Amino acid sequence: METTRSPGLGGGTIPKPPSKAKLAAKPAVVEAVGVAKPQSDEKPPLTFRRRLVWTAVGGFLITNFLMFLRFFFPRTLFEPSSRFRIGYPADFSLGVDERFKQSHRIWVVRQPDKLFVVYAKCTHLGCTPNWVETENKYKCPCHGSGYDMEGRNFEGPAPRPMDRAHVEFDADGQIVVDIARLYSCPPGAPCQFETDPNSYLVVS
Numbered sequence: 001m002e003t004t005r006s007p008g009l010g011g012g013t014i015p016k017p018p019s020k021a022k023l024a025a026k027p028a029v030v031e032a033v034g035v036a037k038p039q040s041d042e043k044p045p046l047t048f049r050r051r052l053v054w055t056a057v058g059g060f061l062i063t064n065f066l067m068f069l070r071f072f073f074p075r076t077l078f079e080p081s082s083r084f085r086i087g088y089p090a091d092f093s094l095g096v097d098e099r100f101k102q103s104h105r106i107w108v109v110r111q112p113d114k115l116f117v118v119y120a121k122c123t124h125l126g127c128t129p130n131w132v133e134t135e136n137k138y139k140c141p142c143h144g145s146g147y148d149m150e151g152r153n154f155e156g157p158a159p160r161p162m163d164r165a166h167v168e169f170d171a172d173g174q175i176v177v178d179i180a181r182l183y184s185c186p187p188g189a190p191c192q193f194e195t196d197p198n199s200y201l202v203v204s
């Protein structure tokens, strides 16, 4: 800092005010020495982060909107009807018919004087047995239960015979089966399918 002598006061010095030119030059010094200007290549990461956040928010909102729309389309399971026609008695020859096992889980059993429908579900733990024609029996593949042609258990852990389905004739004489109405033979109790007339059909 420049100084000047004060006339007539014993030689003391009074500091000179800075010139206008120096004052004007100061900001340049601060700018040069002080705060560093942000570099232009720091902006892209900030923009990328913003984009990332907005993408996440947008994805979240879209997902929730789609989930909301999903409520307008209830999940419906289209299963075959439990009540269906299987044809006329003359369509079945003596023995066990497996035509409807895959589609409706039943066997149609034709005997000389009657016809009935066995529901193909093992009474042990519910597996689907197989009809073994060479041995004249149904055999469960899970734990080995065996049933005769009428569905009566005679070997393995099955506790009782397999159920029979409701059968009746329609107005045209076709056989109608309803697997929602089953007749059973509980252990130690009389069999429903021996007493209920809708558990078999009389045929000739």
Ligand code: FES
Pocket: 122, 123, 124, 125, 126, 127, 140, 141, 142, 143, 144, 145, 156, 157, 158
């Ligand atoms: S489920 Fe058939 S024997 Fe066990």
